[in-house]
Amino acid sequence: LSVLFTELKEDFMYNFSVRAHTEIGFGPESPPFNIKTPIADVPDTPVNINVTDLTSRNLTLTWTEPFDNYASILGYRVFYTRPSFLGGDVNLTVDGAEEELFVDDLHPGVTYEFLILAFNKKGNGNYSDPITIATLEEGRRNFL
Numbered sequence: 158l159s160v161l162f163t164e165l166k167e168d169f170m171y172n173f174s175v176r177a178h179t180e181i182g183f184g185p186e187s188p189p190f191n192i193k194t195p196i197a198d199v200p201d202t203p204v205n206i207n208v209t210d211l212t213s214r215n216l217t218l219t220w221t222e223p224f225d226n227y228a229s230i231l232g233y234r235v236f237y238t239r240p241s242f243l244g245g246d247v248n249l250t251v252d253g254a255e256e257e258l259f260v261d262d263l264h265p266g267v268t269y270e271f272l273i274l275a276f277n278k279k280g281n282g283n284y285s286d287p288i289t290i291a292t293l294e295e296g297r298r299n300f301l
Contacts, residue, residue: 167194167195168195169193169194170191170193171191171194172189174188174189197228197279198226198227198279199226199281199282200223200226200275201223201275201282202223202282202283203221203274206218206219206220206273206285207220208290211293214292215261215263216259216263216290216292217258217259218235218260220256220273222275223275225277226277229253229277230276230277231278232276233276234276235272235273236249237260237271239263239264240267253275253277265294265295266291269290269291271288271289272285272287273285
């Protein structure tokens, strides 16, 4: 048997005890025990970042949700660099329930650098290590 308590205060000491209840009545109360809730922090860095479905004009970026540090992940920020003649750097936001992003409007044969961070109510986590990928030349397709 388990009970889920929600909306607890962070960094707060709670005192619990339990007792059984049957058709006869209540049993004795257990000795009290204390549980202190953790202090929430920004999320860890997304992991297992991969590029799939690479073509000359688009790709799919995937990652694994990191540890949230006791505050639900609200979303991800995806940053990527592109040459200035293509408009410069791009910042995108992805919903926290997603773990992939389809990126289009890329240019054939150009190298891009991607970074991802997770954020929650406490703020932005750290950016991932950069992932560098070159799009294919026009007319070629590759599944990584």
